[in-house]
Amino acid sequence: MNKADRIRNMKVGPVAPELSDRVPPGQIVTEKFPILHEGEVPEYNLDEWDLRVFGEVEEERTFSFAELERLPSTKVTVDIHCVTRWSKLDTVWEGIRFRDFVATLKVKPEARYVMLHADYDYETNVPLADLMRDNVLLAYRYDGKPLTPKHGWPLRLVVPHLYFWKSPKWLRGIEFMREDRPGYWEVRGFHNYADPFREQRFSGEALPIPEDEWEKKEYD
């Protein structure tokens, strides 16, 4: 049995003491990379793909992938945590730090929330202040290689300090907002903020997520 299987067989822990402050309550560490999303994996012609910036900005902008690639890139090593109870430690992403991207825009001072729009018809809301943290990336590379289609190629957001549904794959739009508005999972009973260390999984009553759901799905 390999290490990942052994850890998985432990179900909810125990976690090695040196990792306990990194693994949120109720999470299981996996070395595999589960693939989770609603709907189909989009196929793009990169020449036609674009990223739209709109809402509370002085100027709406549309970026091609080539334009994004010319912006300074950053590499981060972060732990990620999915609400279906898997966590993956030391994942390496490269892309544009969201804060650096914002510096190229004219965001109005009234903007306090962001809706991230993704294919297909997926969206998720995050407070702007959270996106300005050091480790938040518009990521186009994972583990030294371009993102794979199933993990969000060509561009996804990575917000490591929130449950991973707040990290949309196939990102297509960034909408700056004055008022908060719930996204796809947030209207379906998931927590509006989603801090894994406070186990903010649901906004009300716990929803039925089988604890081993992710193990039965695809991964790489």
Ligand SMILES: Nc1nc2c(c(=O)[nH]1)N[C@H]1C(S)=C(S)[C@@H](COP(=O)(O)O)O[C@H]1N2
């Ligand atoms: N566009 C899009 N992004 C998405 C989702 C989705 O359904 N559509 N699912 C989210 C959820 S619930 C999780 S856990 C992560 C999974 O990312 P992964 O497949 O790379 O592990 O993607 C998030 N981003």
Ligand SMILES: [Mo]
């Ligand atoms: Mo998820």
